[in-house]
Amino acid sequence: MAGDRIAGRGDELDALGSFLTDIRSGSGRALVLRGEPGAGKSTLLRYAAAHAAPARVLTATGAEPESGMAFAALHQLLRPVVGLADALPDAQRDAVRAALGLAEPAAAQDRFLVSAGVLSLLTEAAATDGLLCVVDDFQWVDQASADALLFAARRFDGDGVGLLIGTRDVAAARQALRALPARDLGGVDAEGAREVLAARAGITPEPTVVELVTTATGGNPLALHEAAGLLTAEQLTGRAPLPDPLPVGHGVAGIYGEQIARLPEDTRTALLAAALAGRGDPRLIRAAATRLGADPDALYAAEAAGIVDLLSAEVRFRHPLIRAAVHAGATPAARRAAHRHLAALLEEADDRDRAARHRAEAATGPDEDVAAALAAAGERARARGGYADAAHTLARAAELTPDPGSKARRLKDTAAAAWLGGHPGRAQTALAAARDLAREPVLLAELAQIGGRFELSSGNAAEALRAFLAAAERAAAHTTETDGSHEQGDAATRRVVLALLADAAEAAAAIGDTEAAVRIGRQAVDLTGPTGSPLVPADAFLRDVLMGMGALYEGETRRGVPLLRRALAGLPDDGHDGRDGGDGHDGGDGENAAARLLWAAAAASLLGESDAAARYGARAGRVARVSGMVGTLPVVLENAATAERMNSGFALSAALSEEGLALARETGLDNSVAAHLANLAVCAAVRGREDDCRAYAHEALAIAIPHRLGLRAGVASYALGLLDLGLGRFDRAHERLTALTSAGPGAGHPVVVWGSTADRVEAAVAAGDLAAARAATDFLGRWSADAASPRSRALLARCEALAADDGDAIALLRQALDLLGEDDDQDATTYDRARTALLLGERLRRDRRTGDARSHLRQAAEAFHRMGAGPWERRARGELRAAGETTGAARPAALETLTAQELRIARLVAEGVSNRDVAARLFLSPRTVEYHLYKVYPKLGITSRAELARLLR
Template structure:
């Protein structure tokens, strides 16, 4: 299925000494990386430079520096850039014996991707990538690991994504990862440490020219050659060997243009032209084949006819090297020159001969058949589509998308072409190639006339928009598509209505949600649970609680046994519209757990948006921030722009409640820059709310009131009713603090909370009533009722502490300092435990003003943990093993062990039992 083991085909044969001349800085960087990996730290470095500048020689130097370390090597080869996981197979094959040490979901995903077992679950990209990280960590366990990857720009996308995922998460596993990539290559390595490999310095370049030239160059000629070659060692060496003594000594003019840069390919082309035809034929087939399989190359070259193929003259000329069963080009530009010099007919013939010679290697055969085709060719298209299906089954979505798009180009039948373009759009989107997905989608829509396919295309288009585009446009596409599919595909039509509701919810368009609910009630077929949720939400928003509440409660009654993340998220939405914050959070947190180990891991960034929000509303700010940090990284890797905005907005709220103004403003600004033009009102309103909450946290009540009012008064796409409802207690506090009217806010909040039977919701209503009570005794009664409700439920400790703070402030201002000290002390201790310094300071100041001299309590150690450490500590405290933690957080078990080694001393515990006890407090 894949090209076998060894290193890259396109390697330098000799001349490493020339390439390393004057490379002291680069060698030191590589030796430092190797030494760090040997000592147990992980380092990643990208070597970037033009072809021929010496990147491969530097990689060889790193390998030589590795000594007895375990070395894994791979090199991208252009003909295999569309074969999913071909490069990963090459890199990991020597260590597949370590797979049993991985957590089961990761192990199965890696085995499936490498063709060693059944395919992993659909869209298991993060499980696979985490499995690669775990496998590299296991391979580094005994003395460190050095991974050396050349020509990364030619890695297939599935392999590149998995390697980059691991690279961004390496910390202290003892892995050194080196990636060599050409200048201007479209590979997303910008966020990794990079070393620019430029030309040699003038002295080293001159030394190389003098050493390689037939005669000593004259000084002016030497200076001119150094300047013209730009220090490129390959260009310097080739030019020095080709110039005549007269040209070198200045007695004859230098060629114009000098054969460097693009001219190097022409130079190699002239060398190829001088070879006998049997040798040229071998070179052309080798250039088309790309992986260096000498037996396959000779077999295919023989099939082209003519004299028996002969590689000897090409080897004697130094254009290729033959070692064992491999044929290797001296340099990638040699291969490029050979391929470019052949006309299209000869290239197609070479690919066809390779396809015939490959036999049972169906994936490589399919690509060569496609390269040999002219015009429409259903047989070649079907082979390529089948190859795409195999890639998709292993999780190689981007490569499957490329194969399906090429198969569609070859497909004669318009209906089949539309089907393949649709599949290409889906695979490309899942593979993180939105541009290719949009192109395929547009082409498919021009061809499709089948109603069911048109419905599928509409749903795809809407989902693309919802994830990374205009949420209002997504709602329109879903709604219109659902109506068109109502008769031909009722099940999909209801799904599209649900998608439309999700989009409308993101926009903040309640009128659209009401209409979607009415439409869903008239639909037949599809999922009854989903219909009940849509009908119930629409009715609630229309003010018809008599119809909406029973529908939502009926849906929730069947939610306990749900085991799909998407359905759990709809259950959470139902609970939220009933005002049951606790149930909403419970369903969302369960959805996150399910998504991490299921086939929905590709949608995990979206699920984590709601998990992070649920944890924040429950008062677990540190954990919420840790989840949003993870979700933000995954959203950016997956290309889910709107999900990134959600995580940024949540991080802004958490920074606000902690009083971290710079972080709050930065996160909010980034979220708004995405959410406003994309009309994602839910995220825009949360980012704006964060800025108002920051003002409230810092005691700037008038500024907070102004900010909250701007959030409420903005229209759909910039505001959201849910944010308005949930922010009501904050808005009332800000209004009271600056002397503005707050009674209308309370009236609206009471209407919304009428269906919310949870203690948490009713506690907040009681607190708001207390704030607006003019009579102190009435206020005290409301505060006491609020605290009773807080204590009877499992709500947010932050909100309970705020109630205690406001209660104590009211008592102190009423000259009841003695009574105020109890609630103020409780508030201060809770705020301090949660790491909310501005709130703790406010309670502390109030406590001192009440007449009690008290020092601030010690900070809780949990607040000193990093986001990664906190996530691990929480799961371990819940009883998860290291392997289970690794599976759920897309880490390696050894990384979990490393973090626990740091967590225990930070928290002052020595066992899992002690850790669980501390986390539970």
């Protein structure tokens, strides 16, 4: 950058110049400037802001007193552009407004939804000439703001948004910012130090003096600046000896402490009010100084001493070290008094959250009124999506709570908020403390449920199952002991028992433990409404599913099938998912609606209806995206990705799993990581990407086996078997797929055994083991005996054809194709139809009916090509050549040219979804969607949405 100069920082200025040039040209960039206090971070940030034109500049500075207030820094940063929120998708707009305190949240917000809204708002602000966001003192930025900004920074892509961060080099900030490029600011060299000293003192220092002072300060620019003000002209020019020791021996903070100590008492009191107030509000600070008995005009003396800048809208400390020195120099009693008066003033202004924090700082011991106010502030932060900051506030409320039972409940809430905020260690600590205090049965059950959820998300699923079942049994025993005496409490306990049983069923499903599923179903039978009253519809649905699943695993199909059918019949149609009051159950909120759809998918799987299971899973994904589910989106994306794979959408399935994998890793959901890796392995197997398949599968198994995740381990192992089958390694495929049938709980899963049956039959026949093929076909017949869908019957017919004599095979394969033709969603059956057509074509060719064979083989080859199923396409084209048809080299499948993000966007646009709604579903900004579409159209050789829809159909 030409023009004014910062001593000793030429390389940094060049880097900032390139950074700003990229933003003006439309690129998205992020950069962290990291260094010790006084290294010059703030100076460089101000320099960048001053030279950003014509790009717009937004600024925020972390303040230690507000480091626990959710979205405090974001409020500073976005205040000038909040009016642009109307251009955002509705869900993002509402989430951002609620986060910034401009509206009440309609429900508990997912932090990803808030973050997506921040990303959209920043891209809107960058629309004309680009945008530079400057965030200083990041080490004190509240967690909610930090999460949102870093989420956005990882997704800047052609938006012309730059995020420039200044932070001290502390462990927490280094960890949080590890994914962003950074520059470490060390001390300046002797030449830079000479420039700093000369600029401050107005004279040229003697080289030996420069060397000594540089060594004493470590080249820290702020320390050099302060030292120059403490040395005389004679000392700087070498005409008088330097003091021994140099006056920077206690550091810059020590120098500031001495300066403050020399100020008048009234000035120190007013400065204390300013240091504790947080936002620098002049009216609040002056009023607090007055109540503390000080003259508020005494701040002018601090300004004259270079301690603060008195701006029209803000009292700003010249450096954070000065604020720290003011705080350190005050007595504890003085600090408590200042907090007490600040709290009273903020209560008068109806700023409840900040008032509660000051009241807490003024407290000298447990106080229920103070704790209750602080807990309410924590709940408001949680409702806005600021989970980590809510956890911090709730933990402090628990500390101040005198009653052990109330303290345990607040610790429970702390644990839940910390978990959702991505702090599992803090969550476990709070949970352990709550367990030590809890005595009430319902609370004990709730604590056990939270602990089990933690374990199921990231730990050993078998341990989670044990915890859920034990808690359910204890709670159920309490219900029996108190039956009829306290109807309302009894109903609450029964709901807790049902929730624990549902969580236990989820854990059993993850493990593949059918005996546990039977046990859970039996326990669910005993759950009725209080004094015989019916359960609410949502509870009745869940109870039917649990009882039906248990009955089927127990072999009681006559009891289990009607229960599952009744549950599925009570679900709303596709048009009401996630709309309040529109689901016919208990309020219709998106989280509950999505959870019911996931249970419906599990029920359909047990009925042998993979197509229905896929539909329910896909619907759950749609509901989760538009409703802002709390902390569970990666888990829902597992099911949505699986649904797309089961519906022939391998490229989109992989794209969804890549998104889910990134989110799961960001939130520390290790078991969801395993799920997405396993699904990616299957998608890679179908597409013949051997190295990718093996890498995904082995990484998934490395998590799934020790965590007892039989479902994920089974899917990963299935992927390796499917890879061998597609590549023609039939003996190896037969061995791998057969091994799935003997893998016990924690290593395999009954649903995977069922889902892989058709591949197992094909591998067995190709390997020459007809007896194994017939046994597998018989198994599939028993499993799908109650299935009503054409696809399920078609799959059975295909397996029967492979295991049958040649005379019957062709008729059965034609029957399978006819059944697949009856499916309402022909796109969803593309893969099954192609596999069946390939087998039929092969049989016809062996019967020398080459003309008939060619049409089926051609259809199969074309379908495999569209899906990117390379190994299967090569097999079909090889059969075509053997049938006498010359086939040219296949062109690359169009969808293979798209990135995962482009594919997700293209698929939704092809379905008729607007750019605005695509942004809402994918946690992007509308402008990012437009940017990607501009790249998608040329890649696919199209120019319109209509062409895109035709292509993807």
